[in-house]
Amino acid sequence: MSVRLRVERVSEMARVLVVDDRPSIVEVLKMLLEIKGFVVTTCCDGAEVLDHVRNHRPDVIVLDLILPGKNGLAIMKELKADPVLADIPVIAMTARNEKAAEAELYAYSCVMKPFDIHELAQLVQSAVADKKTIGTAR
Secondary structure, three states: OHHHHHHHHHHHOOEEEEEOOOHHHHHHHHHHHHHOOOEEEEEOOHHHHHHHHHHHOOOEEEEEOOOOOOOHHHHHHHHHHOOOOOOOOEEEEEOOHHHHHHHOOOOOEEEEOOOOHHHHHHHHHHHHHHHHHHHHHO
C-alpha cells in the first residue's frame, strides 16, 4: 500500500525540464529540485529542447540562454508561438546582462548567474503555483 501511495504522489508532482550546457549546473539543479519534490528531466543541447518539451510536457522549464544547437531566446520564441506549449513558464538563466532584458519579454522570470539555488527553487515553485492557478481559472 505504501508503494502505491508513493507512485500516486510522484504522478501528481510537477515536472521540470532543466536545460544548460554545463553538466555541473544541470546535476546540482536536478538534485536540488528532486529534493524539493519535483520530477526533473534534463537537456544539454538547445537543439533537443523543443522535441523534449513536446514529448514530456514539463510544467516549468529552467533554461540557460547560451546553448549549443539553438540558443535559449530562440527556444522561448518558438515555445510562445506554439499554442500548445505557450503556457509553459520558462525561468531563463544568463550571465549576460544584455541577454536578460530580451529574455524577460518571453520568460516567467530571468535570473543572473551566479544565482542562489534556493531562490531558483522558490521561483520554480512559484511558477508551478501560478500555472495551476491560471489553469483552474480557464
